[in-house]
Amino acid sequence: MTTVQAETTALTGTTVPTGTWKSDPVHSQAGFAVKHMVVGTFRGTFTDFGVTLANQDGEPRLYGAVRADSVQVRDENLKGHLLSPDFFDTERYPEITFTSTGIRADDGELVVDGDLTIKGTTRSVEARGQISGPVADPAGGERIGIDLETPVDRTQFGLKWNAPLPSGGVAVANQVTLTVHLELAKEE
């Protein structure tokens, strides 16, 4: 057993399992969190996305795509602004994508390195979290869970909108935490 496998085992009781695994859209979430008005934390989610973990040859790959216009926030005017060229520019860039370049264990965590593309700009990111399972589901299949998060600087992806506050600071922070909580089912 390699070091990577040993550390993963220690964390979750399993290595990255073999097979092809697809995210269950009902029981998976993708979203972001960003500091708002300096003191608050604003969260949004995406409802239309899919993630695949493929591990056929001992070199697992994780990839996913998110429909940017599926962003959900509790204000339709804000949603309209988020879809516009000031933010995601969904007319030109309908998808956010991620493709892993390596999956490893580090300091007790699952680490997924990969290329994240937002608004047509691709940058390398390091997502950290954990993997759990597999477990048997009632339908006779198998499921695993993956939880990951990564910090990104939204301005590096061209999402530069901001507004100064009267008391100093700006309305929205540049650093955003992207998070996925995935439940994936094994493909037959």
Added chain:
Amino acid sequence: MRVLGISGSLRRESHNTRLLGVAAKLVPPPAELELFEGLKDVPPYDEDEDGDLAPGGARRLREAIAAADAVLIATPEYNSSIPGQLKNALDWASRPFPDNVLRNKPVAVIGASTGSFGAVWAQAEVRKVLGSIGARVVDVELPVAGAEEAFGGNRLADEELQRQLARILAELVEAAGDRHTIAA
């Protein structure tokens, strides 16, 4: 391809209307620039009068923007900011939000003033307002300072400004062309 030119100044001898005249000669063919001449007829924004029965002046503004592939706004600067009538027109154009006539529409902002800063703050504020409206704001500016001396016939006297304006128009038309490509 049609570019709608909107001058933020109402007066007959407006430097900004003249600037749009210069721009009209620099639009890369076959695109054409058409001047919107109804700004003065746009009434003060009143949500009670909006909707299907919006006043004629506001309707004509919306229709002109909707029919254009791109918009070029030339703004003067009043008290370090956007002229009220231009801001009011943008407020009409922004409704209903988010599916208004400016949504994703390529827009560039230029400006002339008699002062030494060339309406640069007004241009920045118009760009900010357009971004909030959801327009595809071309990230450029053209500060034409000392407007009383800035023109020579149908050109800008400063050759670098003239070239800048040509580049802005090329970028604006390209953005409109990209949008057609996406739609196809």
